[in-house]
Amino acid sequence: MDKITKERIALLHPSVRDEVTCIINECNKALTGRAQIRISQGLRTFSEQDELYAQGRTKPGKKVTNAKGGQSVHNYGFAVDGVLILDGKTASWDFKKDFDNDGVADWDECVKIFAKYGWSWGGNWTSFKDFPHFEKIGFNNWRVLQAKKRDSQNYILL
Template structure:
């Protein structure tokens, strides 16, 4: 597991840090070739969320999210976005590539591991497919936004 991924895990909600670490380790073990998993996004502040929301609306570019501040599970540290890092340097979001030659898409191997550990994949969403996105099952922003926060500002689950 690379340093960037470890740092991003350390900012996730405390209740999922060990679980995400285990999932990433399982993915890296399954990917026996040139690809390794990297968390590209974990906890996202409300301000960061609002900045992303403006892309494709008041800022140029293609829309990257339909969620305003508080409406993303990222805002609570209960979601991650991933990429595959090829040969330790190039990021890939190719969902079909088989970098380890085992006749299975490396991306889909990771999807299966996340799902086996109780995480939902944004690639299964009906209206706004978010292929790099995984979130812990059972949490909805409409509930989380009103929860009390602990001394480190994480919602109390």
């Protein structure tokens, strides 16, 4: 697991950090070729979310989210976005490529591992496909998360 992924996992909600570490390690063990998975996004502040929401609306670029600040599971530390890193340096969002030539697309291998641990995949959404996105089932309703009390570090209390 690379340093960037470790740093991003450390910012997730404490209740999922160890699990995400296991998931990433298992994904990387399954990917026996050039690719490894990296967490490209984890916890996101409300203001960071608002910046993304503005993209394609009040700021240049294409729309990348339908969620305003507070309306994303990322804002509570229960969602991650991933990317495949080839040879330790090049990002790939090719979700169909089988870099380790085992007959299964590398991304599909990761999707199955996340699912085994109880995470849903944004590629299964019907209205807005978000292929890099995973969120913890049971903690994937921002309205419920928004209403919960928080600890001194601003993490929601379970």
